[in-house]
Amino acid sequence: MNPQTAADFIRSITDLKPQVAIILGSGLGGLADKIDSPVIIAFDRIPGFGTSTASGHRGQLVFGSIESVPVVAMAGRFHRYEGWSNDDVAFPVDVMNTVGASHLIVSNAAGGVSLKFRVGDIVVLQDHINFMSGVFASDQGAPEKFAAPGCFNRPAMTYDAAMSQAAFEAAIESGFDCYPGTYLATFGPTYETRAEYRMMRRIGADVVGMSTVPEVLAASRLGMRILGLSMVSNVANPDKAVKASHDEVLEAGRAAEVKMEAIVRKVLQQISSSPLQSPPV
Numbered sequence: 001m002n003p004q005t006a007a008d009f010i011r012s013i014t015d016l017k018p019q020v021a022i023i024l025g026s027g028l029g030g031l032a033d034k035i036d037s038p039v040i041i042a043f044d045r046i047p048g049f050g051t052s053t054a055s056g057h058r059g060q061l062v063f064g065s066i067e068s069v070p071v072v073a074m075a076g077r078f079h080r081y082e083g084w085s086n087d088d089v090a091f092p093v094d095v096m097n098t099v100g101a102s103h104l105i106v107s108n109a110a111g112g113v114s115l116k117f118r119v120g121d122i123v124v125l126q127d128h129i130n131f132m133s134g135v136f137a138s139d140q141g142a143p144e145k146f147a148a149p150g151c152f153n154r155p156a157m158t159y160d161a162a163m164s165q166a167a168f169e170a171a172i173e174s175g176f177d178c179y180p181g182t183y184l185a186t187f188g189p190t191y192e193t194r195a196e197y198r199m200m201r202r203i204g205a206d207v208v209g210m211s212t213v214p215e216v217l218a219a220s221r222l223g224m225r226i227l228g229l230s231m232v233s234n235v236a237n238p239d240k241a242v243k244a245s246h247d248e249v250l251e252a253g254r255a256a257e258v259k260m261e262a263i264v265r266k267v268l269q270q271i272s273s274s275p276l277q278s279p280p281v
């Protein structure tokens, strides 16, 4: 599906040109209610979008503004374990970029792999480890796609330093714990064994989840500026088996919403007062 077809459909409903796209992870969808003058479009009405099936994911695109910055938020997302391909999962990013978004704030609920994390902490992503799809960043890639001009030119490091800085400033101002970290993406939908958590810690992961990387890779390919945020919804205990549950993940998300909101507002304030400057990568 061509993103332009989806963008044309959206344009028939709203002509708002968002500057910033926001993806709201498990339990974090409530932030969409903070959008001023919202125009809500259900995912399943948009050509090329699927139906969001994971619980805690509303399945809506919400256009409007926050801190006077035009935004579009995905309240919910698509995951590989729901049966979608990498390209399906990333398609909304392409569409949000086509309707105007040059920045992406992507959030998720994630398991805390680093021993220092507590439930509710926020991790500002500096990098990721992709265990989601083997060798290739896309599972629909014909060889020529991988050999496309420029294919190997984009640096793997994709997260924006100035947007990260704004996130840390928001945490300091609001008084909550916020750390830099590396996100490890699995295919899901199973949570990890203790041995897997230990392995992930040893290879340099701080948090683990089942999303985000396909969206970040798409946004990076499109030249978008990216802020990645994980909300620690459960912590890996190296000493005893603790069963993670999606209800616990959703509950932690709702509790941490106020922190995510503080970060999003700060980043948007900075974007509106002066376009955030990042050092060249």
Ligand SMILES: O=P(O)(O)O[C@H]1O[C@H](CO)[C@@H](O)[C@H]1O
Pocket: 024, 025, 026, 027, 054, 077, 079, 107, 108, 109, 110, 188, 209, 210, 211, 212, 245, 246, 249
């Ligand atoms: O990454 P988000 O969508 O926040 O969801 C996270 O929470 C779910 C597991 O509870 C998985 O889908 C995991 O990726």
Ligand code: HPA
Pocket: 109, 110, 111, 112, 190, 191, 192, 208, 209, 210, 233, 234, 244, 249
């Ligand atoms: O512990 C976890 N593992 C993988 N994905 C997750 N999403 C939330 N918590 C977790």
